[in-house]
Amino acid sequence: MSGKRYPEEFKIEAVKQVVDRGHLISDVAKRLDVTTHSLYAWVKKYGPDSKQQNELSDAQAEIRRLQKELKRTTEERDLLKKAAAYFAKQSD
Structure with a gap:
């Protein structure tokens, strides 16, 4: 057992x-000169099923939801501006 310590960035890239x-x-594992056991552990820790990945995907879903809501709200605002201009013109 070599006891090598690898930086987190190295593990994530692997x-x-x-x-x-x-x-x-x-x-x-061969190319990076690490054990397959270590690499399996890193995949479990940093892979797609990790808690970090799930939190990231949750955050991305929230961003998409907020972007849709912003688009809808912007469209409603623009429509209301046009309606206000129309009715202001009509009242003259």
């Missing part, structure tokens, strides 16, 4: 090679 790019864990 996980991305497996998860996003579809490389085999054994190939990535």
Whole structure:
């Protein structure tokens, strides 16, 4: 057991090679000179099922919802501006 410590960025990049790019864990482990056991643990910790990933996807869903709401509200505001201008013109 070597006891090497790897930075978190290194671990996340290794996980991305497996998860996003579809490389085999054994190939990535050999290329990066880490054990497959370590890489499996990193995938479990930083992979798509991790709590961080779920929180990120929840935040992205909330952003999409808020963007839709903003678009709808902006359209309603523009419509009300046009209606106000129309009725102001009619009252003259």
